[in-house]
Amino acid sequence: MVLELPGGLFGQEDVRETNVETPTGTSYWSCSGIGFIAQNPETDDIIYNEGPPDALNADGGANIMFAQVNLPHGAIVTSAELVGSDGAGTWLLSRVPKVIAAAETMGTAATNTADTSISNDTIDNQNYVYVFWISLAAAKRIYGAYITYTT
DSSP states (O other), rough: OEEEEEEEEEEEEEEEEEOOOOOSEEEEEEEEEEGGGESSTOOOOOEEESSSEEEEEEEESSSSEEEEOOOOOOOEEEEEEEEETTTTEEEEEEEESSSSSOOOOEEEEEEEBBBOSSOOBBOTTTTTEEEEEEEEOOOOOOEEEEEEOOO
């Protein structure tokens, strides 16, 4: 479609509609360890390390850490993983409804283990926000979180 503008708009005589296609296929999201924040920053004893590797260190007792996940609306999550030094730790990928309600677990596994059986795998940014969570033991590190998704 061409829109004719007599006298021009920003020096143009016409404005053309451009069809921008959404890419399809497998894509990846990642977050370094320093992208995680403490649930209780006033009391959690954590250290952000410059890399390599960029990591978040739990210097004191167990700390609840989280990172916001931003994926395109309609994406389908196929795998999630959190990498760190706490092999006994368990991470959660959750979606939280915009109306005040409990978070829903989408995936969970031990640190350094990918979960490929994701529940509620289609991203709905209109009604939910998405978060990685882990309770990090003392002297343990988060190196990064990873999500594989399709569009």
